[in-house]
Amino acid sequence: MRLRPFTVDVLLALGQVALLALIGPEASSIGWTELDVRGYALALLVIAPTVVRSKAPLLVCLLTYAIWTVYVAVGYWPVVTSFGPMLCLYTVALQRRTRTTGICAALLAGIWVFGSLVSQDHASVPSVAAQALGVNALVWRLGYLARRSAELARKTRAEQQEQARDAVAEERGRIARELHDVVAHHMSVISVQAGLAKFVFDSDAKTARAALGTISGTSTEALEEMRRMLRVLRAQEDDGEAPDAPMPGLARIGDMTDRVRAGGVPVEFRVRGTPRPIAPGVELCAYRVVQEALTNVLKHARQASATVELHYHRDYIEVSVTDNGEGVIPDRVRSPGGHGLIGMRERAKLYGGTISIGPRSVGGFAVRLTLPTSARFAPPGDDANE
Known part of the structure; x- marks a missing residue:
């Protein structure tokens, strides 16, 4: 059970009172003035302020020093009440800057030496001075180290919280990209096919049935990807559970192009090149970029034709999606509230690749993605146009 600071201060004050009761009567036996009523009253006054030392450390320290000076000046044994002033010095060192703490340590050492002078035993002054410097320096150092440790702990907690916030933001961004890629592409295909089916429903039943079949297959695939993504999000790191559906990769780009072709x-x-196994993350990145690019063709350039090219190089893969749409449609470059192009660039950056997105000099639009499959590969710079 963790005690409150005030409770700790009260317990320490009671401990000082107990110490006073135990060793106070021994003062006269070692040559100091016997503690009388005035002596015990002054001793209790030295102890009393320490009850609130955590709330006002510097004020309590100076007040305690002042009362202790009076106690010592009268000729009473300083050791009986020395714990309170040292506790105040430790508290100041714990909560205040080094310069302030150094001044308080010097004052305490001076009072300590003053007590030796009052005792008329001048021969012990050098020894007492050395003890005062050594003990007070140790108390100051302990308080300083405790303050630095507390500051370091606070800084570490702040950094951990910042890292946690960054991790949450990154995970939210990843989920948002996945949701956008899954929903936007499939819903675009479904929207186009639904419009076609409605248009030819009475005049061309065969085309309408084909469109409905495409809608059924596309919606089923979208649901499967959504379920897979939800299983990944719900799975715990240590439960051994893994999604039973594979992540979309390069092998499924052909199915995607067939679906877009069916969309009109x-x-x-x-x-091009020799197909080979690629890291799942790289494959997913390439698949999503192609998916987003074809979704934009569906939404913004339905009268155009498109070409998807996958080129396997030795240390990297290159994926391009080009179309021959007429002119440049502004919405394809910048759409209010849209995150597709931003998502493509973030994915490319995440896997150390480069991407160029923009209109072609010969007309149409092009998206080119280069992703490294080897640490030795240095991807080329971006080019906005073909």
Whole structure:
């Protein structure tokens, strides 16, 4: 059970009173003035302020020093009440700057030496002075180290909280990107096919059925990806549970282009180089960028045709999505409230890749992504246009 600071101060004050009762009667036996009623009253006055030392450390310290000086000047044994002033010095060192603490330590040492002079035993002054400097320096050092430790602990907690906030923000961004990629692409296909089915429902039943079939397959795939993502989010690190559906990767780009083609946009998919296993994160990044690029074609350039090209190099892969849409549609570059292009750039940066997004000099739009598969690879710089 953790005690409150005031409770600790009260207990320490009671401990000083107990010490006074135990060794106070021994003062006369070692040559000091016997503690009488006045002596005990002054001793209790030295102890009393320490009850609130945590609330006003510097004020309590100076008040205690003043009363202790009177106690010593009268000729009473300083050791009986020395714990209170040293406790006040420790508290000041714990809560105040080094300069203030040094002044308080010097004052306490001076009172300590003054007590030796009052005792008429001048031969012991050097010894008492050395003790005063040594003991007070130790008390000051302990308080200083405790203050530094407390500051370090507060700084560490603040850094941990900042790291936790950053981790939460990063995770929210990742979830937002995944939700955007899953929902935006599939809903775009569903919207196009639903419009087509409605348009030809009475005149071309075969086309309408094909459109409804595409809607059914696309919605099923969207639900599967949503369930997979939710299973990943709900899974605990130590429960051994893993999603049973694989993460979308390069092998599924062909299925995606087929789905977009069914949505009314002619898409050609080409693979160059020798396919090989790639890290799942890199594959997911490439898949999502292609998905977002084709979604933009569906939404903004439905009359255009598109080409998706996947090129396997030795140390990196290169993915491009180009279309031949007429002119440059501003919404494709910057859409109010849209996060698709931002998400693509964040994904590329996360995996150490580069991405260029912009209109082509020959017309249309292009998205080119380069992702390293080797630590030795240094990706080329971005180019805005073809």
